[in-house]
């Protein structure tokens with residue numbers, strides 16, 4: 077994001093957004109490369125999906141409002157959906173003894189994206 081030190085969330089008529097983008101680890105490198113090549117900034121966090129309990133990657137990307145579309149286009153280009161077989165965990169109570177684990181196929185990705193309005197942005 078171009079905004080320097082002391083930037084406010086709203087300045088010169090544009091607003092700042094924080095994009096939280098959850099992707100598969102396999103796609104994270106390409107996504108980061110593409111973002112940096114377009115002059116965008118990102119912070120990469122190691123995260124774990126609540127359903128699969130497997131590692132995934134969360135990127136925090138601060139951008140001017142008008143660049144949200146650019147980021148989404150890059151995410152669409154670099155992240156793809158994959159089918160994955162999972163065996164649901166046995167229930168903790170109830171019918172646990174009679175539980176037969178059947179693998180089910182789920183489609184993971186391309187990406188889960190949240191776009192948040194930023195009230196204030198500062199670099200100190």
Ligand code: 2BA
Pocket residue numbers: 098124125126127128129130132182183184185186187188
């Ligand atoms: P996980 O929670 O590990 O979910 C992996 C995939 O499992 C999901 O892919 C979805 O296809 C399936 N899944 C998740 N919960 C399910 C359920 N209750 N029943 C059946 N299938 C289920 P995606 O939707 O592409 O999500 C990929 C990852 O993005 C998630 O990993 C999670 O880390 C994150 N995510 C997705 N939606 C989210 C949300 N509303 N809030 C926060 N994180 C989210």
